[in-house]
Amino acid sequence: MDVxxxxxxxxxxxxxAPLIFAALGEALTEKGGVINLSLDGTILLSAMTGFAxxxxxxxxxxxxxxxxxxxxxxxxxxxxxxxxxxxxxVAVGFALTFLCxxxxxxxxxxxxxxxxxxxxAAPVPLLSKLPLVGPIFFNHSLIVYASFLLIxxxxxFMYHTRQGLILRSVGENPEGxxxxxxxxxxxxxxxxxxxxxxxxxxxxAFSLAIKPGWGRPQGCEGxxxxxxxxxxxxxxxxxxxxxxxxxxxxxxxxxxxxQDIFPTLPSQIFQVAPFPLMIFTLVxxxxxxxxxxxxxxxxxxxxxxxxxxxxxxxxxxx
Amino acid sequence: xxxxxxxxxFTGISIxxxxxxxxxxxxxxxxxxxxxxxxxxxAGSASNWMRISHVLSIWIPLLLCASGLLxxxxxxxxxxxxxxxxxxxxxxxxxxxRLLDGQAEPALVLAIAMAAGLLGGGLWGMLxxxxxxxxxxxxxxxxxxxxxxxQGIILYLIFGSWKRAGMASMSGxxxxxxxxxxxxxxxxxxxxxxxxxxxxxxxxxxxxxxxTRFGLRLKAVGQNREAARLFGIRPDLVSLLGMxxxxxxxxxxxxxxxxxxxxxxxxxxxxxxxxLGLLIVMLAGYRAVPVPFIALFFAALTAGSIQxxxxxxxxxxxxxxxxxxxxxxxxxxxxxNQRKKQRDKQKNKQxxxxx
Numbered sequence: 001m002d003v004x005x006x007x008x009x010x011x012x013x014x015x016x017a018p019l020i021f022a023a024l025g026e027a028l029t030e031k032g033g034v035i036n037l038s039l040d041g042t043i044l045l046s047a048m049t050g051f052a053x054x055x056x057x058x059x060x061x062x063x064x065x066x067x068x069x070x071x072x073x074x075x076x077x078x079x080x081x082x083x084x085x086x087x088x089x090v091a092v093g094f095a096l097t098f099l100c101x102x103x104x105x106x107x108x109x110x111x112x113x114x115x116x117x118x119x120x121a122a123p124v125p126l127l128s129k130l131p132l133v134g135p136i137f138f139n140h141s142l143i144v145y146a147s148f149l150l151i152x153x154x155x156x157f158m159y160h161t162r163q164g165l166i167l168r169s170v171g172e173n174p175e176g177x178x179x180x181x182x183x184x185x186x187x188x189x190x191x192x193x194x195x196x197x198x199x200x201x202x203x204x205a206f207s208l209a210i211k212p213g214w215g216r217p218q219g220c221e222g223x224x225x226x227x228x229x230x231x232x233x234x235x236x237x238x239x240x241x242x243x244x245x246x247x248x249x250x251x252x253x254x255x256x257x258x259q260d261i262f263p264t265l266p267s268q269i270f271q272v273a274p275f276p277l278m279i280f281t282l283v284x285x286x287x288x289x290x291x292x293x294x295x296x297x298x299x300x301x302x303x304x305x306x307x308x309x310x311x312x313x314x315x316x317x318x
Numbered sequence: 319x320x321x322x323x324x325x326x327x328f329t330g331i332s333i334x335x336x337x338x339x340x341x342x343x344x345x346x347x348x349x350x351x352x353x354x355x356x357x358x359x360x361a362g363s364a365s366n367w368m369r370i371s372h373v374l375s376i377w378i379p380l381l382l383c384a385s386g387l388l389x390x391x392x393x394x395x396x397x398x399x400x401x402x403x404x405x406x407x408x409x410x411x412x413x414x415x416r417l418l419d420g421q422a423e424p425a426l427v428l429a430i431a432m433a434a435g436l437l438g439g440g441l442w443g444m445l446x447x448x449x450x451x452x453x454x455x456x457x458x459x460x461x462x463x464x465x466x467x468x469q470g471i472i473l474y475l476i477f478g479s480w481k482r483a484g485m486a487s488m489s490g491x492x493x494x495x496x497x498x499x500x501x502x503x504x505x506x507x508x509x510x511x512x513x514x515x516x517x518x519x520x521x522x523x524x525x526x527x528x529x530t531r532f533g534l535r536l537k538a539v540g541q542n543r544e545a546a547r548l549f550g551i552r553p554d555l556v557s558l559l560g561m562x563x564x565x566x567x568x569x570x571x572x573x574x575x576x577x578x579x580x581x582x583x584x585x586x587x588x589x590x591x592x593x594l595g596l597l598i599v600m601l602a603g604y605r606a607v608p609v610p611f612i613a614l615f616f617a618a619l620t621a622g623s624i625q626x627x628x629x630x631x632x633x634x635x636x637x638x639x640x641x642x643x644x645x646x647x648x649x650x651x652x653x654x655n656q657r658k659k660q661r662d663k664q665k666n667k668q669x670x671x672x673x
Contacts, residue, residue, distance in 0.1 A: 081646070085650070085654060085656070087650075087652065087653045087656075088649075090458075094596060094597075095642055095646045098597060099645075102636075102642060103635075106633045106639050107348075124613040130338075188570055225459075269470050272470045275463065
């Protein structure tokens with residue numbers, strides 16, 4: 001396997017693309033104070049509907065649209081029960097995780113291991129010819145370019161627009177917003193749906209571009225949990241969340257490379273290894289937060305943030 | 319976080335109608351007859367004693383996992399690490415059987431294996447608890463990480479140190495000698511001893527929660543950690559004990575899967591029963607009494623769905639769809655009930671003000 005730096009970096013950019021969509025979608029939702037725990041199921045279900053719609057129409061675009069709609073539909077269920085009826089968002093999210101997963105396998109059987117359309121690499125003219133930068137950034141499928149664009153867009157939206165300010169205020173203090181004439185539940189619903197759509201697109205990015213095809217298992221199982229952990233890892237900040245997604249991509253790629261170096265170890269070990277590594281990164285962040293004296297902890301303080309204050313609590317308006 | 323619901327007959331019926339109605343609509347849309355599905359699934363789970371005892375063999379791990387989860391939920395914890403706890407219980411039990419095979423009476427070896435299973439699951443639960451208390455990792459993520467670690471360990475053992483002579487495969491380790499199998503009467507598919515253990519464990523858990531001081535402490539910690547601390551309870555210690563006990567019961571389930579069902583270690587030893595246990599306890603409204611009945615219903619769905627692909631080319635994951643639909647319907651119905659109560663209260667208040 002060729003392991004030159006540009007190839008490696010391009011590989012990371014591509015593998016991380018679906019995760020970027022899912023994790024940033026969840027960051028958008030959680031910034032408004034709502035936890036959508038159903039990610040693992042939503043990604044799988046939207047990967048399936050995306051692939052099915054693309055197969056039926058012969059084009060990937062209806063696939064992405066169907067996947068976004070699926071993500072929104074799941075988010076709508078969460079919004080109704082978790083925001084408007086005030087039930088535990090964690091409980092609803094859990095139930096949805098398992099329901100969506102089984103629904104995906106149940107509805108997707110007829111598409112299992114069938115050929116379907118997929119998004120191929122579309123090199124950007126001229127730019128892809130640049131040395132180093134060209135192969136890393138400009139020789140991907142369209143969904144990967146979209147993932148690059150999404151990161152600054154979401155950051156700008158959250159921190160430099162009025163709507164973004166409203167979103168963050170609702171996540172911090174819904175009662176205060178209610179008093180100022182903002183409707184917290186409506187705002188939360190809008191961004192839960194928007195976040196769900198992004199998660200859905202992430203699912204389709206798997207089945208239509210990064211791991212094309214549908215089957216059981218599809219290969220994206222478990223990624224939803226990683227996306228949820230990344231939002232915490234990234235301290236609810238889109239740029240840091242994206243950084244986390246790329247680190248996870250690096251872990252996944254190095255798993256494949258290490259497999260070549262240690263052929264005696266079963267390959268399954270390398271497939272599961274990035275998941276615990278990611279989780280235990282959270283432990284390190286926690287421990288370094290309490291120490292103020294070292295450069296390491298300063299670096300970590302830069303990387304971590306605190307959760308929206310009203311996260312997971314549904315606003316009870318009179 | 320985990321508010322109890324009172325399930326009256328009416329809410330129970332509306333949950334069932336809602337869940338089954340939604341699934342039936344889905345089946346109609348796919349041109350599958352729900353009536354045939356019901357026939358196939360009920361025949362697949364209850365047509366003869368063999369099949370009923372198969373349902374019971376699924377009921378056992380579900381009941382054990384759900385019992386453990388009752389404890390952790392009572393302490394306000396989302397013990398999603400239950401899957402890994404089942405796996406570690408199975409690994410510890412297998413290690414014991416491999417180590418002591420032929421060294422002692424088979425009955426004694428099996429008894430030690432059960433203690434080892436309890437210990438394995440308990441340790442894994444304790445680890446999630448420590449991660450939560452000492453390292454600030456929410457138990458959902460700590461538990462998930464540990465699930466993946468347990469999955470890595472079991473794969474490593476099956477494909478590495480414990481691989482079958484000549485070849486390693488997903489079909490698992492070498493079968494144990496018959497003397498190390500829990501005995502099953504002819505015509506049964508479930509060892510009576512496993513049934514006894516599961517039922518005893520459930521009753522003890524229910525009693526622990528209902529009448530002991532520890533049960534009360536778990537509840538206090540689950541409802542308000544700070545207030546519990548003011549009453550001289552140590553919340554970290556109590557929730558850690560809850561995690562250990564809950565994990566131990568899950569580990570026991572893993573041990574019984576090894577000694578009573580598969581007679582070897584397989585990669586998918588937990589079969590997702592831990593996660594299913596979470597759904598069961600949620601549907602039971604985090605209360606003990608409905609758990610065995612819901613677990614039995616879920617076990618019947620899981621067992622009955624095995625026939626679906628064979629008889630009518632329908633994927634067996636339909637059982638998971640039905641189970642998920644039930645839990646979601648319960649949350650919806652409970653939410654609607656609460657809203658109605660709030661509205662009534664407000665109306666009364668307004669009328670009171672008018673007078």
